[in-house]
Amino acid sequence: MKIITAKQYLSEKEDYSTSQTMLEDIDESVLEIIKQVKQYGDKALFQYTKQFDGADLTNLRVTDEEFKEAEKQVSDDFLSALKQAKANITEFHQVQKEHSWFVNKENGIMLGQKVTPLQKAGIYIPGGKAAYPSSVLMNAIPAKLAGVENIIITTPPLSDGTINPHVLAAARVAGADAVYKVGGAQAIAALAYGTETIEKVSKIVGPGNAYVARAKKWVFGDVAIDMIAGPSEICIVADETAPPAYVAADLLSQAEHDESAKPICITMKSKLAEKILLEVEKQTAELERKEIIQQSLKQNGRIILAENESEAFELVNEIAPEHLQLMIQNPSEKLHYVKNAGAVFLGNYSPEPLGDYFAGPNHTLPTSGTAKFSSPLGVYDFVKKSSIISYSSEALKEASDTIINLANTEGLTAHANSVQIRKEGSYEKLQD
Numbered sequence: 443m444k445i446i447t448a449k450q451y452l453s454e455k456e457d458y459s460t461s462q463t464m465l466e467d468i469d470e471s472v473l474e475i476i477k478q479v480k481q482y483g484d485k486a487l488f489q490y491t492k493q494f495d496g497a498d499l500t501n502l503r504v505t506d507e508e509f510k511e512a513e514k515q516v517s518d519d520f521l522s523a524l525k526q527a528k529a530n531i532t533e534f535h536q537v538q539k540e541h542s543w544f545v546n547k548e549n550g551i552m553l554g555q556k557v558t559p560l561q562k563a564g565i566y567i568p569g570g571k572a573a574y575p576s577s578v579l580m581n582a583i584p585a586k587l588a589g590v591e592n593i594i595i596t597t598p599p600l601s602d603g604t605i606n607p608h609v610l611a612a613a614r615v616a617g618a619d620a621v622y623k624v625g626g627a628q629a630i631a632a633l634a635y636g637t638e639t640i641e642k643v644s645k646i647v648g649p650g651n652a653y654v655a656r657a658k659k660w661v662f663g664d665v666a667i668d669m670i671a672g673p674s675e676i677c678i679v680a681d682e683t684a685p686p687a688y689v690a691a692d693l694l695s696q697a698e699h700d701e702s703a704k705p706i707c708i709t710m711k712s713k714l715a716e717k718i719l720l721e722v723e724k725q726t727a728e729l730e731r732k733e734i735i736q737q738s739l740k741q742n743g744r745i746i747l748a749e750n751e752s753e754a755f756e757l758v759n760e761i762a763p764e765h766l767q768l769m770i771q772n773p774s775e776k777l778h779y780v781k782n783a784g785a786v787f788l789g790n791y792s793p794e795p796l797g798d799y800f801a802g803p804n805h806t807l808p809t810s811g812t813a814k815f816s817s818p819l820g821v822y823d824f825v826k827k828s829s830i831i832s833y834s835s836e837a838l839k840e841a842s843d844t845i846i847n848l849a850n851t852e853g854l855t856a857h858a859n860s861v862q863i864r865k866e867g868s869y870e871k872l873q874d
């Protein structure tokens with residue numbers, strides 16, 4: 443991790459984004475995997491699961507016995523924690539539910555918008571470097587609240603062919619309909635195109651590594667996707683009221699996700715920057731995942747010195763971080779300066795992991811600058827809308843000349859005729 447100025451940060455930003463060659467290599471593998479899954483279905487899934495996860499599987503779908511076995515392995519305390527988190531996530535997301543609406547206008551006109559849940563949703567749950575039962579709740583609960591009939595989860599198995607029991611327990615608590623043991627690009631291809639065992643879904647959601655993210659990008663269009671959720675990011679704006687030990691702990695909480703995670707702190711105080719750096723070094727030495735953390739700090743860890751708060755917020759909006767923590771005086775009064783961020787945590791007692799697990803808002807958030815144009819995962823991701831139009835004969839007659847005029851101007855006389863024929867009432871005349 444190093445201390446740099448805002449100018450230096452902006453000039454180096456390009457250098458440490460994923461290199462084009464790396465991306466091309468990943469795409470080459472991903473496209474081949476998608477092709478094989480489309481062609482060979484389950485057979486390709488078994489083969490890739492052996493190759494990438496070291497698991498020699500005989501079944502892809504997690505059986506009832508496997509769920510029961512998993513339940514025995516998780517503690518009551520963990521189950522109770524899951525249920526408390528579920529209650530908070532449900533309470534928060536309940537408010538996001540959208541309802542159909544209809545308006546009756548004069549002359550027998552009725553217009554509206556019908557909200558319909560997606561029939562099938564596929565959730566990817568990462569399983570490579572760590573298992574994420576919390577992501578199961580964050581993705582499945584909004585789908586359930588939206589009314590999705592069939593919620594299926596895919597996640598890579600461990601090399602002994604099992605799925606982390608905590609992930610399976612979370613799938614049960616969240617009410618998922620099925621869990622399949624497959625990860626990476628092959629899981630995304632299976633969800634997008636279907637195989638003998640895995641049903642094709644309407645939308646794929648959930649985070650994952652670069653293979654998962656690129657696969658989602660490639661299948662988009664054949665299936666809907668939520669977003670490209672890349673490596674975790676945290677950006678903390680800290681002033682003299684921020685305890686350096688807390689700032690360091692929060693930066694490290696995201697660094698431990700991935701070697702390419704981005705822990706960034708912006709401060710106006712150079713002394714504070716030095717104290718935070720010391721704390722980061724001290725705390726890293728004590729942490730279990732220190733190798734991953736050190737890589738992340740080396741690649742992407744930055745403490746940026748801003749001239750003043752206004753420059754700090756300009757930078758925040760340019761970075762558009764997944765998570766933004768405002769550890770400054772009166773943070774809620776500064777919220778209006780934030781234009782681009784996935785989630786904003788206010789004050790010294792709202793650390794990012796509170797949002798990862800418990801508070802209620804979703805932890806699947808836009809990353810890699812996409813908070814400039816996208817939003818957290820929500821109930822709205824699992825519904826679609828249809829417009830409803832109903833006119834009476836008088837209402838259509840009244841509007842017919844206008845419509846015919848517009849249609850003829852576009853040279854679309856069949857369109858004009860569809861209205862003209864009703865204006866003349868030729869069908870009704872025949873009935874008489």
Ligand SMILES: NC(=O)c1ccc[n+]([C@@H]2O[C@H](COP(=O)([O-])OP(=O)(O)OC[C@H]3O[C@@H](n4cnc5c(N)ncnc54)[C@H](O)[C@@H]3O)[C@@H](O)[C@H]2O)c1
Nearest residue numbers: 494568569570571598625626649650651674699700805806
């Ligand atoms: N945004 C969020 O809400 C959120 C939540 C949890 C995790 N995450 C992120 O998700 C990511 C999880 O990544 P992960 O790797 O631990 O798990 P993962 O499940 O995304 O990836 C593991 C899979 O990657 C595939 N793979 C690995 N190496 C490959 C190769 N050389 N060629 C082709 N395929 C290959 C394999 O199929 C393997 O099963 C991390 O970056 C983490 O930060 C994000």
Ligand SMILES: N[C@H](CO)Cc1c[nH]c[nH+]1
Nearest residue numbers: 574576577674675798805
């Ligand atoms: N911080 C991650 C999203 O970037 C989500 C997560 C899951 N578990 C712990 N954290």
Ligand SMILES: [Zn+2]
Nearest residue numbers: 674695696798
């Ligand atoms: Zn996290």
